[in-house]
Amino acid sequence: MSQDLDAIDRRILNELVADARLPVAELARRVGLSKTPVAARIKQMEESGLIKGYRAMISPMKLGLSHVTYIELRLSDTRESALKAFNAAVRAIPEVEECYMIAGGFDYLVKIRARDMADYRRIMAEELSTLPHVHSSSSYVAMEAVVEASAPPLE
Known part of the structure; x- marks a missing residue:
């Protein structure tokens, strides 16, 4: 990867990919840190452009686009x-x-x-x-x- 990520950053990203609506408190619990450093890591990844945004994943099949x-x-x-x-x-x-x-x-x-x-x-x-x-x-x-x-x- 071109951006240096440690194991905690990767765990945060994996959790956000699975559920971008995960509250920071729950995310912090899952990665073993407090809320403040997790929020700071997320903010840094957003500002660097690594996290480009958050969106709803829509099922094309449910829309009839099979x-x-x-x-x-x-x-x-x-x-x-x-x-x-x-x-x-x-x-x-x-x-x-x-x-x-x-x-x-x-x-x-x-x-x-x-x-x-x-x-x-x-x-x-x-x-x-x-x-x-x-x-x-x-x-x-x-x-x-x-x-x-x-x-x-x-x-």
Whole structure:
């Protein structure tokens, strides 16, 4: 890790990843310190940018978004202006859960969630295929989530 973390910091982070609403008093009890040093450690990790924020984890399945597809996108132009235009446009598509620029046989890997195959087809036709500079795509439908991590391991 690029930031020096001791065993207590890692325990604090693991507890917060499991339950970000954990009261500081309970968190302090679990890591074996008093409230004041635990609060100070959390504040320092927030100020350093290690802790970027807190959010509610919403179940996509409970929202009916059970269809997960990964799409390889190849662009017709990979100059900086084209990449910037693509990046800005893909960020505006609410169904895009993740998007990574890739070094390899294609340019971007996109993860989307949809209600079903018809919804995926609509997203592909109306949103992804119309993104700036998209030349071609290949899609891979996920059958089952075997591992889904919400945070990196802190060991």
